[in-house]
Amino acid sequence: EFYCLGPRVEKIFEKQGHDIRKYVPCGSLVGGYYFDQEARAINDKDKKYDICLISQWHDWDHPKLAELWHQPGGLFNYFRESIGILTQYLAKYTIDRDVKVCIALRGEVGEKDYYDDFFRGHCTFQEYDRLSFTSYDVVTESRLTIAINSTLSVIAFGMGFKVLFVNPVGHEWLCQVDSKGVWYLEAPTYEEFSERVDSLLAMEIDDYRSEAD
Numbered sequence: 001e002f003y004c005l006g007p008r009v010e011k012i013f014e015k016q017g018h019d020i021r022k023y024v025p026c027g028s029l030v031g032g033y034y035f036d037q038e039a040r041a042i043n044d045k046d047k048k049y050d051i052c053l054i055s056q057w058h059d060w061d062h063p064k065l066a067e068l069w070h071q072p073g074g075l076f077n078y079f080r081e082s083i084g085i086l087t088q089y090l091a092k093y094t095i096d097r098d099v100k101v102c103i104a105l106r107g108e109v110g111e112k113d114y115y116d117d118f119f120r121g122h123c124t125f126q127e128y129d130r131l132s133f134t135s136y137d138v139v140t141e142s143r144l145t146i147a148i149n150s151t152l153s154v155i156a157f158g159m160g161f162k163v164l165f166v167n168p169v170g171h172e173w174l175c176q177v178d179s180k181g182v183w184y185l186e187a188p189t190y191e192e193f194s195e196r197v198d199s200l201l202a203m204e205i206d207d208y209r210s211e212a213d
Contacts, residue, residue: 001023001024002020002022002023004024004026005025005028005155006025006027006158007023007025008178009023010023031152031155031158031159034133034136038133038136039136042141044143047141047142047143048100048102048141049100049102049141049142050099050100050101050142050143051090051099051101051102051142051144051145051146052101052102052104052139052141052145052146053086053087053101053123053145053146054104054145054150055103055104055105055106055111055115056079056106056147056149056150057106057108057111057115058080058106059109059110060076060080075171078169078171078174079173081168081169082148082166082167082171082174083148085169086148086168087114087115087118089166089190089193090146091120091122091123092190092194093190093194094122094123096194097194097198099201100124101119101122101124102138102141102142103115103119103123103125104128104134104135104138104139105126106128126138135152136152139152139156139161143162144162144197144200145161145162145163146163146164146166146197147164147165147166148165148167148176149167149174149175149176154176157183160205160209162203162205162208164184164185164196164197164200165177165183165184165185166184166185166188166193167186168187169187170186170187181211181212182196182200182203182208182212183208183212
């Protein structure tokens with residue numbers, strides 16, 4: 001038996017040929033606890049940040065993993081390139097629009113330095129602390145969450161928060177949604193990215209939820 005986030009996970013596992021007798025879609029146990037016990041209701045006007053970027057950075061220059069992350073045409077290479085494009089776009093947008101961005105970190109050595117090279121001080125960092133739900137707090141305190149395909153972004157989307165899934169290189173493996181609407185961008189130019197973020201920040205949350213239902 002496999003307890004999973006939802007039907008989409010079942011489709012992915014079946015496509016890969018896994019032998020699972022019974023799927024039990026149950027959502028996120030951690031997310032369920034947080035939004036039931038810890039989350040505070042925050043109106044859009046009271047949000048601390050305009051945008052939360054969920055970090056999916058890894059140390060791809062680590063001697064043991066560098067070959068995997070830099071292999072031309074490999075899935076991990078697409079992922080590495082995607083993180084670079086998204087970070088570049090958001091850093092430029094942050095400066096162009098003078099918005100408040102908080103990056104929810106994964107807690108790896110070298111992670112801050114990577115983002116600092118792009119943002120040059122134009123962002124806030126939230127250190128990772130699983131027991132204190134720090135990443136969940138940043139999502140709750142932000143008007144818009146941006147990610148590639150992180151689990152937290154899926155949970156936030158399911159809980160009715162404004163989320164933008166960005167697939168910078170347009171690879172199927174990085175697509176986190178089955179239906180494509182205002183919540184999804186595939187291989188965008190910077191202009192397309194900035195226009196979509198403008199639109200989502202201006203959109204009322206009830207209108208977003210209505211489209212995403």
